[in-house]
Amino acid sequence: MPFFKFEIIHQSKKSRARVGRLHTPHGIIDTPNFVGVGTNGTLKALDNKTVHEIGLQLMFCNTYHLMLQPGTEIIKQAGGIHSFANRTMPIITDSGGFQVFSLAYGGVASEIKSKGTKKRDGSVLKITEDGVTFRSYRDGQKILLTPERSIQAQKDIGADIMISFDELPPYHISPRKLKESFERTHRWEERSLNEHLKNVNNQALYAVIHGGIDPELRKKSCEILTNMPFDGYSIGGSVGKNLQEMIIMLEATMPHLPTEKPNHLLGIGDIASLEASIPLGIDTFDSSHPTKAARHGLLFTKKGTVRIVKSGNATQLRPIEDDCTCFTCQNYTLAYLCHLFKANELTAFTLATIHNLHFMVQLMKNYREQILRDQV
């Protein structure tokens, strides 16, 4: 049996949505599914045993951060990230490229808002055909990241799914520069694949579909990359400045991806985006939104987001949601959580994160059930 296999359980009759099952060396990921972000090998404010209990099937770790701290050598020595972080369920890593560019631009949203006036902060020193040279935010060291080095780092980390090394062009870019970046990115992805195939190591490799919000470029990217033996396809680059642009882009892209292979939408996981893109056939989504929102006291419920420190909650001696089966709702009340947030107790972050993550796991389970009934 192959170490990585994607099974389609049901194709909705109503949309491109499908229920699938990704088999990996560390177990199954039911799709569509939400992928929690555990940048440094842990979801913020939770430990991996707790995450296991919540049932989050796939965790996203960031190669860029792990390369700089603790370094990939100790992770390799530990036998890979699963053993190092004591997570028995599947893990996906990115290539590091996104963070190098994103930190330089001050984040995707910030770059979009700046209308192109926000320039690199000096941490990206040089982009050549070989790769990108950047300065470590930890110790100022110069680091050259190439497709080959990214894949080697991801091999040391040992995630079940890796992502090929790409360039993240800013949203505001001239057509000539975009074309240059587009062509280079696809050469980098091919080099990533070649490096990966030297030593597959029971890991899967996803390509990154590029082309910004240009439907022709997205189509071309799909054509180039689906002609190479990648295990799956992630959708990256600029996905537009709002939900509408993203949906238009996905509608132009998805028909050009092979339905028999899994796909992943990079860095998107807010509830509105999930609702809009699951019918377009997206299998997995990663986002730090649910965990970050939790630490800001924003709790997800079926009736919408609740701001925990809102005055009314201080006297509510009931759980966040009466029928919620998460550890937090089973043990603590809104009044107590509100108190912990107001008293700045770290415990509040943990309990809120457990709730939001559980919410996401249940939400995706509900989507899968709806797709099985052709309701989505």
Place this chain on the structure above:
Amino acid sequence: MPFFKFEIIHQSKKSRARVGRLHTPHGIIDTPNFVGVGTNGTLKALDNKTVHEIGLQLMFCNTYHLMLQPGTEIIKQAGGIHSFANRTMPIITDSGGFQVFSLAYGGVASEIKSKGTKKRDGSVLKITEDGVTFRSYRDGQKILLTPERSIQAQKDIGADIMISFDELPPYHISPRKLKESFERTHRWEERSLNEHLKNVNNQALYAVIHGGIDPELRKKSCEILTNMPFDGYSIGGSVGKNLQEMIIMLEATMPHLPTEKPNHLLGIGDIASLEASIPLGIDTFDSSHPTKAARHGLLFTKKGTVRIVKSGNATQLRPIEDDCTCFTCQNYTLAYLCHLFKANELTAFTLATIHNLHFMVQLMKNYREQILRDQV
């Protein structure tokens, strides 16, 4: 059967140390024991179910903090602090007095170090026979705290053990002022007891023995307070500026306390102090030291304290202690914990706190076993 009972299991033949069992409405506290500090109704970075699993039998909550946030009304409505915070094991509350004075002096250690030059910061507005008027650090509101109000607040909170309202005289104080404070404190304690006896409510009340480092005053305080029907005796006020002064004070005090009643040493819980004062017959100790140390990356081991971010730990793929049975040591390595601390992950605080608290629980268990064998 009475709701509160102290049983002496064994009196050491070697010292005043004894093994006891405190029966409370929320279960047994084996003594001597360490009391974790959960100021706001939670141990920092842990939730109460986790604390339960670690086996911490008594948690110390601060009435001053709970009065200001969330207020005692909602705790009372919830059915008391056990229900509000979902802790099923015993809880002890202080009177609020310590914090009013301590925050005003900028903390006990700080006041001692200042050699009396550190004055009140303006939050204590007035001390009269009635009580102390102070300004809330939360909203600037003027609050009058009296013995009666402290007991009423502690009734609303509903801890198993309460502490009578006292004045904390600074370490640097004139003999005349100390005498005034000493006499007023004992009148306040008697008023606390009278208020308590109006409605015992299955709660026990401990007196606070005062007298600073003056052996005669300590003796006198014992004489006054042991003539009143308190359920136990805590040792408070200034306990000296170092361990040696504290031991001299305890040696002068302990023989004047009735052996058949439980006692508690307020705010002391570092390992050296425990070792020195258990043979003097102290039953319980509270301190935020183990949990605070954990958040600063200081981990307790049988060989002493380990600074987690020390370079050697980054490559140690073994637990903090090989034979430790805590959740952290059973699941994570020094290298991973070191990484989490360096990456500023909140998870690090939780895992380190679990370890240190488990260490304290085991340490006290070992002390009890040694006393049973007359080795302490």
